[in-house]
Amino acid sequence: MVFYFNVANWSAWADGLETQADWQQWQAGEKQLADELNLPALKSVPPMQRRRLSPFAKVTLHCALEAAGDDASHVPSVFASRHGDLHKTTALIEAVAKKEDLSPTQFGLSVHNALAGLFSIFTQNTAPISAVAAGESTFIAGLVDSLVKMQINQYAKILYVYSDLKVPTCYQNYVAENEKNIAIALLLEASPMEQAQFSLAQTKLSQSEHTLELNGPQAFSFIQFLCSNQPALIQAIQQQTWVFNRANG
Amino acid sequence: MNDLIAEVKQLIIDALELEDIEPQDIDADAPLFNDGLGLDSIDALELGVAIKKAYNIKLEGNSEESKKHFYSVTTLCEFIQANRN
Numbered sequence: 001m002v003f004y005f006n007v008a009n010w011s012a013w014a015d016g017l018e019t020q021a022d023w024q025q026w027q028a029g030e031k032q033l034a035d036e037l038n039l040p041a042l043k044s045v046p047p048m049q050r051r052r053l054s055p056f057a058k059v060t061l062h063c064a065l066e067a068a069g070d071d072a073s074h075v076p077s078v079f080a081s082r083h084g085d086l087h088k089t090t091a092l093i094e095a096v097a098k099k100e101d102l103s104p105t106q107f108g109l110s111v112h113n114a115l116a117g118l119f120s121i122f123t124q125n126t127a128p129i130s131a132v133a134a135g136e137s138t139f140i141a142g143l144v145d146s147l148v149k150m151q152i153n154q155y156a157k158i159l160y161v162y163s164d165l166k167v168p169t170c171y172q173n174y175v176a177e178n179e180k181n182i183a184i185a186l187l188l189e190a191s192p193m194e195q196a197q198f199s200l201a202q203t204k205l206s207q208s209e210h211t212l213e214l215n216g217p218q219a220f221s222f223i224q225f226l227c228s229n230q231p232a233l234i235q236a237i238q239q240q241t242w243v244f245n246r247a248n249g
Numbered sequence: 250m251n252d253l254i255a256e257v258k259q260l261i262i263d264a265l266e267l268e269d270i271e272p273q274d275i276d277a278d279a280p281l282f283n284d285g286l287g288l289d290s291i292d293a294l295e296l297g298v299a300i301k302k303a304y305n306i307k308l309e310g311n312s313e314e315s316k317k318h319f320y321s322v323t324t325l326c327e328f329i330q331a332n333r334n
Binding site for chain 2: 103
């Protein structure tokens, strides 16, 4: 099965890379990742609601709202994250260990689908939303899930949002060293084959090709693909291999 | 009592992360919830935890009695003064 789609709009936020222009420069090798993550102002969220947002929530919602644009109030969506708001969860676990009372606000916003809930509250969007966590392959698993959901339900568009921040120090020995701060939102649009910018299909690769193509965090590889003229991007979800192809201009 | 009022205002600002609000912006006699400061039910729970931590006083989140104590900074301070130590 092949999925055909367009990327109608997108937004991504990482250390020092905050706009599409930043990412274009990054892709061209003219700009590098900075050492620190800035936080978006998120002016569209009322201050009384904004005060509860963690850095993780701020970068994710910024990208989601920016990519969704006028579709924010009704587009179905998929939110994906490997770790979720792990800084918040860790603070809660530390409070439990010290036998302190837990903050109800922190607790309420620490669940894996908290961001999907916040997005739905801010935008008054009642369309179907799901939350995905799939280990190291989370970015691609969520993207495949979004495209499948759009096709099966015959949605015109779907919003895909992925975010992960570097894990707290106490977990750093358990993850790959090259983990980075990243939030990305893609407004995906269903398209007939002839007019599609991109296609996605499952593929089979030999083991050597497989390892060759799979270095670096998936979301960054995808942005590289999106911003360049690269003809194809190959990514894995455990034993599955998926290939994105760019339509010939 | 005035010292306690100032202290509780700061406690509210810190516990509820009211970024853009200064203690003098809070009217001690205005309602904390809905119309006044605009706090919501999650804030009530959060404030209950903060007061327990600071003064070792337990406020039940959703009883009618608590609602009276939570009405304003002044009512909250009266309750704290009557029950601390």
